[in-house]
Amino acid sequence: EAQVTQNPRYLITVTGKKLTVTCSQNMNHEYMSWYRQDPGLGLRQIYYSMNVEVTDKGDVPEGYKVSRKEKRNFPLILESPSPNQTSLYFCASKLGGGADTQYFGPGTRLTVL
Amino acid sequence: DQQVKQNSPSLSVQEGRISILNCDYTNSMFDYFLWYKKYPAEGPTFLISISSIKDKNEDGRFTVFLNKSAKHLSLHIVPSQPGDSAVYFCAAMRGGYQKVTFGIGTKLQVIP
Numbered sequence: 001e002a003q004v005t006q007n008p009r010y011l012i013t014v015t016g017k018k019l020t021v022t023c024s025q026n027m028n029h030e031y032m033s034w035y036r037q038d039p040g041l042g043l044r045q046i047y048y049s050m051n052v053e054v055t056d057k058g059d060v061p062e063g064y065k066v067s068r069k070e071k072r073n074f075p076l077i078l079e080s081p082s083p084n085q086t087s088l089y090f091c092a093s094k095l096g097g098g099a100d101t102q103y104f105g106p107g108t109r110l111t112v113l
Numbered sequence: 114d115q116q117v118k119q120n121s122p123s124l125s126v127q128e129g130r131i132s133i134l135n136c137d138y139t140n141s142m143f144d145y146f147l148w149y150k151k152y153p154a155e156g157p158t159f160l161i162s163i164s165s166i167k168d169k170n171e172d173g174r175f176t177v178f179l180n181k182s183a184k185h186l187s188l189h190i191v192p193s194q195p196g197d198s199a200v201y202f203c204a205a206m207r208g209g210y211q212k213v214t215f216g217i218g219t220k221l222q223v224i225p
Contacts, residue, residue, distance in 0.1 A: 035215075040217060042117075042202065042215045042216050042217035043157070043218075045214075045215075048212070090156050090157070098210055100210075102159065104156030104158065106155055107154070107155070
């Protein structure tokens with residue numbers, strides 16, 4: 001089954017404790033992206049990647065890091081999480097750089113205390 | 114500065130009637146628009162899209178209309194069904210199709 005998976009689905013952590021949210025897709029998509037969803041702000045793009053070792057900032061990259069060492073994986077790293085990073089996070093992928101449909105993962109709800 | 118605006122946070126419609134969800138954008142460089150549907154505890158799923166060279170795209174019960182001069186698009190669902198109850202996000206992309214800008218969403222409730 002074609003899908004985008006994220007782990008963990010739920011995470012409660014404390015300020016300053018480094019964490020990684022994993023994202024994996026099995027569709028051989030070149031493009032992957034991370035979003036956060038907040039009430040009243042909708043979905044905002046954090047980072048995206050056009051291919052292995054090619055990443056770029058979205059609209060809200062501060063406080064986040066990403067890496068793309070393999071085509072299928074695109075982890076989101078919070079080196080020193082803060083309470084304002086409490087949010088619902090979605091990973092997405094699409095075939096290439098064109099106007100293709102994005103496929104979203106199920107989301108990761110992160111709470112930073 | 115919100116470049117994609119969905120000014121109605123919620124909408125209630127009777128089953129069988131038409132649902133009209135609206136979206137406005139400010140960036141004239143956007144040339145591709147999409148609608149996504151999101152159920153609770155799930156990721157958004159693609160619904161329908163339209164290129165700026167068109168003014169209408171239809172897929173079954175779903176039709177998207179684009180008015181470039183007004184920088185406005187709308188999603189029509191006819192007839193509305195209870196299973197259509199979800200949050201609908203409008204999104205826009207411009208040349209390169211790497212960055213995607215979403216609106217804040219409209220919660221649609223279809224009443225049986």
